[in-house]
Amino acid sequence: MDLIIESALPDASISHFVHSFWRLENKTGKDIQSTVLPNGMVDLAFINTGSDYWEMTIRGLDTIPSQIIIPAGTKMFSAGFKLLAVEYLFGDSIKDVLNGGKDISNEVWNFETIDFNDFKSFCSKTSEIIKGISNENLDNRKKKLFDLIYTSKGSMTVKQLSENVFWSSRQINRYFNQQFGISLKAYCNILRFGSSFKDISEGKLFPEQNFTDQNHFIKEIKKYSGVTPKELSKNKDNRFMDIAAIKKLNLEND
Structure with missing residues (x-):
């Protein structure tokens, strides 16, 4: 069982x-x-x-x-x-x-x-x-925006994203708040956190995803998970399903 x-x-x-x-x-x-x-x-x-x-x-x-x-x-x-x-x-x-x-x-x-x-x-x-x-009806500007967001794993600034897709920061943030309930910057921070799961699941407890330094890394991990990177990595009793799932995904795609 x-x-x-x-x-x-x-x-x-x-x-x-x-x-x-x-x-x-x-x-x-x-x-x-x-x-x-x-x-x-x-x-x-x-x-x-x-x-x-x-x-x-x-x-x-x-x-x-x-x-x-x-x-x-x-x-x-x-x-x-x-x-x-x-x-x-x-x-x-x-x-x-x-x-x-x-x-x-x-x-x-x-x-x-x-x-x-x-x-x-x-x-x-x-x-x-x-x-x-x-x-056929995909907005190419939006597709490019999200391609950049995911490719960079949330590390590009709002200004950089805006300049790359020729869409004002104000308009992008209005779109994000209306569609998803958060700002673009807030989403990028969450995506950067989520992108750290693979490294943390492998016991890499240092910043890989454009965190400023180790203290910033630890602070952001605790903000979004409630625990330190070390505790998240241990994932006692499979408490954090995302960490357990990505370990399984890693095994299947090795």
Whole structure:
């Protein structure tokens, strides 16, 4: 009896929308206390707690660590989306679910119980749906903005991003606040924190993602996780699912 975690990366054709897929199943026979960390993703999750019903939820951006309980027997499939997906796949703002989530309709996605038979089926079905959505109307300025944000792992300044996409800082921040509920700078800080998970999971407890110095690194890790980099790295009892998931992802992609 164990806590099962699987992770997978999307193929290149949908990587501008999708960060990763993952599956979780609590087979420990007991409820598990876990901490949701800010990671810069918007999560579409399907959760089953022992019945025939799969609850479909969307979780907005997290800006603080949140404590949750994963009941015994819980099964969950999830897709972690990049911010560009919010406008083009969900078609609505997510600022109302900052540090939280809400149930959404399955009418657009049309998932069936059979799609949750295994992790591969879920990834395939989700990928097919996303590929079926036309990219012809993508705003190239927004696509370039997010490409720069993710490629730099949040290390570019607002001024640098603005100058590269010929879009004023004020307009970008208005877009971010209206769509996601936070400023561009705040998002970049969260993304930089999330980008440190891989190094921290490998025991690299020094700044790699353009932190000013070691003290700044420690301060930012504690701000967004509530613990020191060392404690986050140890991840006792798999308390931090993001760290456990990225370790699994690393093993699968070695």
